[in-house]
Amino acid sequence: MGLLNIIRRMALREKLSIREISRRTGLSRNTIAKYLSAGTIEPTFTVPERPSKLDPFADKLASWLKTEAGRAHSTHPARTAVCMLWHHHTSETPYWQTARGFSEVCGCGAS
DSSP states (O other): OOHHHHHHHHHHTSOOOHHHHHHHHOOOHHHHHHHHHHOOOOOOOOOOOOOOTTGGGHHHHHHHHHHHHTSOOSSOHHHHHHHHHHHHHHHHSOOHHHHHHHHHHHOSOOO
């Protein structure tokens, strides 16, 4: 909940004075009065639609998961697909620092 909504709730529902709201929030009485006299609602911002970073690899991941689904293995299929994607990526462009960090998390070893 935004600060403006909290101030409006304190003033309108709880019937607190501007001085008491100022004491509770730590804001100036002038600021509280300005917020209450404005009578506006806090703006809500829409988050733009962004493509996923995995979208370029979606087909490849789906095919890997499909081939891994039939196999008996001890690891989760999604983790296996991530490891396969990582090995494929590092074989094309080796980022050794990233590879070392990911191999610790992944447990599939650096290639």
